[in-house]
Amino acid sequence: MRRKIPRKIERLSDRLFEMAEDPSLLFNDNSERSQALFKMIKSKADGWRKPGRCMYRGCPNLSIANSHSIQRTGPISQLLEKGHVLTPKFWNGGMQLKSVGASDASTFPGFCTRHEAIFLPFERTSSISTDEHVELQTFRTICREIRRKSYDVQQLEELLAYFNDRLESKAKEQTAAQKVEFKSITVQGGVFGKIQEMIDAGKKTVDDLEKLYDLHFDAIDNKVRTRLSGFCIQSNLHFPVALSGLIQHRTSTANHTWIAGVIPQAGGSLIFLAGQPNDQHIINQYMNDVKISVQLIGLVEAWMVLHTDHWFLKPSVWQAIPAHRQDQILTDILDVSKSGLSYEWSIFDDLRRAAMVVPAPVLLGPKEEEIFTIQRAKMN
Template sequence: MKKYTLNPKEALILDNQIEKQLSSYRSRKNKKHKCMYKGCNKSAVNSHTISKKISLTSISENGHLKQFKSKRDYQKQNGKSLSNDTVGLNDATTFKGFCQNHEDLFKNLDNNTTRSSLEEILLQSYRSVCFSLFNTKSTDIYFGNNNIIDNSLTVNKLKELLELDKEQIEISDNKLMELYNEINKNQFHGFDIESKLLESYKSSLEDYINSYNFNAFEIGDEYNFCEENCQIGVLYKKLNNQIPVALLNHHLLKIGEQYTLLLITVIPYVDSTEIYWIFDKNFYKHLSKRWNTITDKLINILNMLESSMMLCENWYVKPAIINDMPKERLEIIEEDIYFINERDLFADYDLSIFDNLRLIFIENEINIDSVSEMNKINKIVQRKDYNYRLNEFNNQISDIFPLKN
């Protein structure tokens, strides 16, 4: 892969402009969004994907949660660093999802911690899919569908979109297009694959929820959904412990020769936690096997969630989890989280995020490797030099976001 040919400062300015556009698109103040529900044309309000009242509040401190945020950083060669940030309850998990009428669909989810029908499980899955779609689709909408790859976007149009002016950046047209192509190929094409998959998950769930007559029945602690008439499979489990993270991640997986998307949703309550896996039913056999191994032990569930957190940043955690973490470990995590090329969703991360739960879980379980679990808390780890890692990242990123032929 070619390296950026702009100097770091120029690259950073351009990158900042792109980020600025994206965040104003996603902003809670943007009134242009329509309801995502099929056929509805009303304006979207700010929707929580995870209930503020019965879930987010249960892990908040003084109305706040913590998340990791990408920050501009001139010191870093890539111009970015990830660090932890405080976020208010009104912003956590919020997106411009649905109109006020369609928000009512989720009323039960926002009032009860117990699922009383399959419909509720599917509605939460639907809401999670829409959240991910909203966040991946914004690049698509803003910059047009693969305009760059098709070379139909002109330099002038690009400058206009990015609100670049001459005083801000001295950049030749060729350089600008070259840089933008790099960013687009890496990041936006990845988003493009993801948003197409999410689009199909969304419409499949919508069709099923609309056509099926659901009966109310108490969903137990586990539920596996895999039906002939729905393209989506859902695996659901409720734990009797609180894992203090609200998580709405999605992961692009390569299974065999095919790319597919696994969504992981975690909803914490005062004394319990719901976990959802939402995916293409074609991969049910493969993923349910993994799910069974993981959900067999609480420590394995914790490990899976920590791995997910280190690969995708759509999560909000109880502030104490970050605030009480040893400083040295937090620094390593803040650097590691950028290098997604180094880890695998189904392999354990070698540092602990939830120390207290880890200690409780390993004490209560037999047949686990408690030495390696304790090492995640106590052992001093060594990482390779930052620039070496960045170089590896740049070389490998196209494997994570496969390019078009």
């Protein structure tokens, strides 16, 4: 005969399962919860600024706290208004564009003083103009993404351990109150399971990025050709954004981890993408759909909204966007289910309008007309 679970134990386990779905129940009240949240956000920000080991392979030195992943002179300084640029930040339960000063934009604890100096060739000229410069910028982007992603994983692991501790002490409290013996508690579902999934996905991305590092390192250390695939173009479009980040391109058969950059410089913007050697044909297919300027604008917007939040935008460009579209863009930045080659709303209205000006004697064909109609609708 099956033994019936006593009602009070059933109620107790229901309450504990509820906590796994809603971690706010792990706290006694709102003030305790806000304090814990504030402490977590502050420790996350402080920890990120702490020097770590230099990311140049084999170097035993400690990094400086603020290596730039996009050089400050040149790209960022072109975008400054009143000394500031805008960057996406998760704040108060939502995404916002926050103002940051030039010296804080795009810094990370990356390299020691000696290895920070390897970037001097293009730091001095404020222009990425040779293959060697591109290899260096690619290296810096990979390093920044490895550090960022590893740090995110570490933070999630600490968060999960913290929730587990809270759950255990709540379970002890409640079992004692019911005079029930407490042994242990393990939760795999609910928020606990979601955090674990994020940790696993983060670790996989770090592995992918480390492979890119391995394939690229010789190009920096021995000045040989990189083994990475990808492309690099100098576009004559002056994108009012500097971006350096991770692209996760999903196809029906696989996920591809790439790094990309948009660097404003004299004459326009340098745009690059790099991935593993056997990704070249997928990158070619990906770029095949980007034939005219407006499609390249859409691609950069897709990188900003659907792939990476590591970018710095000229403030007046954002201020010119109507509020309803700004809200949509911020919501979409948080929506991880979205991916793709193009984004449905416009960020760069002026650039887009200029790219669609057709010189007087030229008549558009039906295909171009169709593309332009789609492009105009993005500015609603």
